Amino acid sequence: MAQVLGILKTPEDTAAALRSLKEAGFSELEAYSPVPYHGIEEALDRGPSMVRLFTLIGCLTGVSFGYFMQIWVAYDWPLVIGGKPFASIPAYTIIGFELNILLGALFTVLSLMFFGMWKTRKGHDAYQPGFSGDLFGCVVSCQGDQIARAQDLLKRSGCTEVRVVES
Numbered sequence: 345m346a347q348v349l350g351i352l353k354t355p356e357d358t359a360a361a362l363r364s365l366k367e368a369g370f371s372e373l374e375a376y377s378p379v380p381y382h383g384i385e386e387a388l389d390r391g392p393s394m395v396r397l398f399t400l401i402g403c404l405t406g407v408s409f410g411y412f413m414q415i416w417v418a419y420d421w422p423l424v425i426g427g428k429p430f431a432s433i434p435a436y437t438i439i440g441f442e443l444n445i446l447l448g449a450l451f452t453v454l455s456l457m458f459f460g461m462w463k464t465r466k467g468h469d470a471y472q473p474g475f476s477g478d479l480f481g482c483v484v485s486c487q488g489d490q491i492a493r494a495q496d497l498l499k500r501s502g503c504t505e506v507r508v509v510e511s
Contacts (some may be wrong), residue, residue, distance in 0.1 A: 346491055349470040350482040351505040358480040359383035361501035368497055376471060376481035384480075395455045403444045403450025411439035448506055470509045475508035483509075 352358045355377060362373055362384065375384050415431040422430055470483045482503070484494045491508060498506045 345485055345489065346428035347470050347509045348484045348486060348491060348494040348498065349505075349509050350484075350501070350503035351472075352386055352480040352482060352501070353478075354444055355379070355381035355384060355480060357502040358482055359387045361482045361498060361503065363493075364497055364501055365482070365494065368493070369484060370484050370494060371491070372485035374481075374483040374485075376475035376479075376483070378476055378478060378480070393459070395452060395459060398455035399448050399452045403448035405451075406443035406445070406447030407440045409447070410443035411436055414439055455491075 350361060352361060358375060360382070362375060365373055366387065366389070371398075375387060375388060377384055410432070414436040419432040438439065470481065472479070472481065475481045475488075482498060484498070486494050495508075497505050
């Protein structure tokens, strides 16, 4: 499978190139950008990140463990407190909240590392150092008979350079 790389100057042109490629039926698209730009994200249409799900799981785990730990300790080591219940939920809210924040943050960092570093360690043969400076890149993965069509679409979208990168 070959990759067709188009180098562009502006984020608007990159988003327009991605939209035209998507309309033409290409589905395996990648974009390189030195700055965040919502138009590029909307053109790729990847949906929300899975990181937020792991953050929610971490927060719920933290608050559940915070309450469970305190209630368990209160019943394991009962203190005479004048007829009041051993487990007092309002008093345990602070610890539950703190563990909510702690485990939510840890799960977020771990999921960012997983999705950002390990999961995306596929070949980046089309990457150039200029994509971290002032250039934008649009990469299309396609079969041999679609290469010419992808090159034509990228040239019409305003690419300063279009070339085939073998992966």
